[in-house]
């Protein structure tokens with residue numbers, strides 16, 4: 001076998017055997033396949049799709065490419081999002097679930113395409129370490145009920161490589177590649193249940209609800225073949241979640257939400273997702289009961305304490321909860337104001353993510369460092385009425401970026417926002433819940 005013939009076969013839309021998929025992944029793990037060959041394979045898989053058997057073989061090989069954890073306790077449950085703009089629920093949902101007795105071993109990723117990444121957001125907290133040994137990871141989840149790390153060279157190593165390449169080669173929004181990426185990480189965590197926040201809409205990788213359902217079912221089916229119950233929430237990503245977009249700004253918003261002072265949509269989704277985790281952990285009989293437990297953990301401050309414990313245990317600044325201003329936020333601000341009265345009809349939400357990348361808050365090449373301090377704060381979103389000259393959003397930027405901000409403002413009106421004279425009908429925040437124990 002060789003990389004060339006496998007790429008060629010996929011390029012010609014033929015089905016790869018389990019052995020060929022395993023060989024490719026093993027060689028990739030050992031560093032024998034170059035980035036350009038892996039990228040060509042990804043593009044061929046993206047264009048010609050992978051069959052269910054190829055997806056399953058890819059996931060299995062990716063799991064086996066690294067070390068795996070296993071837990072004896074039944075209450076080890078994680079949550080994973082398929083990615084979006086301002087999508088920051090891990091820092092709220094995880095601590096809520098952990099405060100309710102769920103063990104939450106979160107393995108997350110960096111920014112992907114136009115979407116932000118939990119690992120990048122966590123690293124905007126001064127001192128926070130996301131590179132942990134597996135032993136450290138396990139002992140923190142045993143001790144605190146919650147831990148957060150990125151893929152490492154020995155845990156989900158192939159996802160680490162492919163994820164970084166997909167980020168910069170326009171090969172992200174593929175149902176098989178997303179399935180294998182998420183499921184290989186989650187199955188290697190040794191969890192006993194998984195909640196998926198499956199985003200649909202203009203800021204998601206799945207733009208339509210039918211595609212989002214297809215992705216959910218692909219993961220639910222794969223989970224079943226490993227006896228892993230999955231609950232998938234189909235949630236609306238036609239506009240940013242919460243008000244903030246940008247790494248530090250989003251962490252600050254999470255702290256506010258954990259204090260009960262955050263945006264209501266963010267709180268609602270976080271509580272719903274946590275309720276699913278509580279049910280899958282066997283700690284509640286229904287989502288309603290799980291939701292009551294989650295709400296109580298939020299209102300009592302127990303979830304905030306869990307967040308604080310997570311931060312301190314991973315080297316983050318111990319005063320971050322009482323002094324969120326310790327997070328670095330760009331000093332200059334510019335308000336983008338409505339040009340006319342009217343309702344905001346829609347946002348091209350993925351382009352908001354692209355604006356953040358252009359501002360430095362996301363990557364264009366896999367080696368690039370991101371700037372956690374830049375971002376946006378939205379005062380208005382689709383469905384809201386605005387008067388001319390009212391602020392729609394504020395840009396947080398550096399003094400040296402004034403020209404760039406001017407061009408972003410032009411792009412915002414030309415490509416992103418659509419206004420209307422009548423109130424638009426919008427999809428709900430949570431459209432459906434699929435899978436096990438719903």
Ligand code: URA
Pocket residue numbers: 081082083109112177178179181182
């Ligand atoms: N999250 C992941 O971990 N992988 C993907 O491919 C998309 C979202």
